[in-house]
Amino acid sequence: xxxxxxxxxxxxxxxxxxxxxxxxxxxxxxxxxxxxxxx
Numbered sequence: 001x002x003x004x005x006x007x008x009x010x011x012x013x014x015x016x017x018x019x020x021x022x023x024x025x026x027x028x029x030x031x032x033x034x035x036x037x038x039x
Contacts, residue, residue, distance in 0.1 A: 010016075027035045 025034065027038060029035055
């Protein structure tokens with residue numbers, strides 16, 4: 001078992017939320033427009 005898998009299971013058991021961090025401005029759609037919110 002690697003640390004990423006263990007952290008995933010622990011977060012699921014604790015009811016954690018997924019938080020994505022990145023050094024880019026965001027996600028672009030098919031027209032290369034910034035998507036302001038993902039759900």
